[in-house]
Amino acid sequence: MRLNALPRVRLGTLPTPLQELPNLRREIGGPRIFIKRDDLTGLALGGNKTRMLEYLVGDALASGATHLITEGGPQSNHVRQTLAAARIHGLATIIVQNPVDPAPDVQGNFLLDRLLDIEYVQVDIEAERGAKMREIASKLRVEGARPYIIPGGGSNDVGAVGYVAAMLELQHQLWDQDLNPSTLYLASGGGGTQAGAALGAALFHCDFEVIGIAIEDDGKTISDRAWAIVEPAAVRLGIRPPLTRDDLICRDGHVGPAYAVPTEECLVALKLLARTEAIFLEPIYTAKAFAGMLAAIDRGEHRDDDAVIFLHTGGSPVNFALVDQLGGAIG
Numbered sequence: 001m002r003l004n005a006l007p008r009v010r011l012g013t014l015p016t017p018l019q020e021l022p023n024l025r026r027e028i029g030g031p032r033i034f035i036k037r038d039d040l041t042g043l044a045l046g047g048n049k050t051r052m053l054e055y056l057v058g059d060a061l062a063s064g065a066t067h068l069i070t071e072g073g074p075q076s077n078h079v080r081q082t083l084a085a086a087r088i089h090g091l092a093t094i095i096v097q098n099p100v101d102p103a104p105d106v107q108g109n110f111l112l113d114r115l116l117d118i119e120y121v122q123v124d125i126e127a128e129r130g131a132k133m134r135e136i137a138s139k140l141r142v143e144g145a146r147p148y149i150i151p152g153g154g155s156n157d158v159g160a161v162g163y164v165a166a167m168l169e170l171q172h173q174l175w176d177q178d179l180n181p182s183t184l185y186l187a188s189g190g191g192g193t194q195a196g197a198a199l200g201a202a203l204f205h206c207d208f209e210v211i212g213i214a215i216e217d218d219g220k221t222i223s224d225r226a227w228a229i230v231e232p233a234a235v236r237l238g239i240r241p242p243l244t245r246d247d248l249i250c251r252d253g254h255v256g257p258a259y260a261v262p263t264e265e266c267l268v269a270l271k272l273l274a275r276t277e278a279i280f281l282e283p284i285y286t287a288k289a290f291a292g293m294l295a296a297i298d299r300g301e302h303r304d305d306d307a308v309i310f311l312h313t314g315g316s317p318v319n320f321a322l323v324d325q326l327g328g329a330i331g
């Protein structure tokens with residue numbers, strides 16, 4: 001296995017804490033609940049992209065890159081963290097965006113992007129972003145630069161390796177704290193985090209099941225997407241995938257009306273975790289996934305002597321841009 005041989009730069013403050021949530025458990029009952037604090041990975045206010053960017057930027061630098069090119073909207077956590085990683089490693093960065101209506105407030109991630117000095121190129125619609133990234137890369141190559149394209153969200157086989165490594169870190173913490181949880185819940189969209197976590201969990205013989213909660217599209221689409229990442233990630237690691245398509249589980253029922261539109265249950269979850277444990281979720285990814293975990297507990301899927309883990313994938317800066325949408329959660 002080539003995990004240690006793959007190019008990597010250090011961007012994160014690792015390991016992130018694995019923390020129990022006793023106040024929440026007192027409130028809702030059920031299994032012991034733990035949270036893996038990847039909101040505290042440290043790069044420009046943290047989040048799951050830190051671990052993925054360690055391998056993506058590592059790969060870019062190993063290929064002699066001078067520029068990163070990626071895509072994402074004004075509130076993209078991936079864009080914020082990619083800009084930050086690029087600043088640290090002296091890479092020029094071009095972000096491809098499409099206009100959003102209404103024009104974004106300079107708040108949340110977009111405010112931080114501006115502080116990091118974002119350079120962006122606009123296309124008319126989201127579907128044109130990929131072609132535009134390739135066009136910019138061709139132009140840069142003609143000029144003698146070495147562009148490196150990172151797909152939206154960093155969700156590919158290179159980025160997923162960050163979560164393979166994360167499972168080794170988590171497995172060590174579970175051993176150290178003498179814990180044997182049944183399930184790791186996480187928010188799944190682009191599928192890179194889930195692909196890496198499922199591959200890492202299988203590779204390092206973790207006893208827990210990885211369950212994604214769909215935060216966009218549907219669970220089948222996302223788990224297909226994650227499976228398509230697992231296979232090349234395994235090749236990159238020089239192993240045969242130690243899991244099958246059936247091991248990629250992504251549950252439906254918590255997206256609500258659309259991606260990024262807060263649901264009532266996600267606002268309840270966000271408020272509950274803030275008021276019991278002083279940990280902030282956000283309504284696009286983590287609060288929807290947390291609501292998915294709470295629903296599973298509520299359905300009695302976990303006995304009282306069980307333990308579950310929630311992977312906090314970060315993103316809370318977006319709350320500052322969503323004051324209206326947070327509505328009742330603010331009180």
Ligand SMILES: Cc1ncc(COP(=O)(O)O)c(C=O)c1O
Pocket residue numbers: 047048077078153155187188189190191192193194285286313314315
């Ligand atoms: C806060 C947060 N959680 C979860 C995810 C989902 O990660 P993935 O695209 O790897 O499924 C993202 C992706 O943008 C994110 O920003």
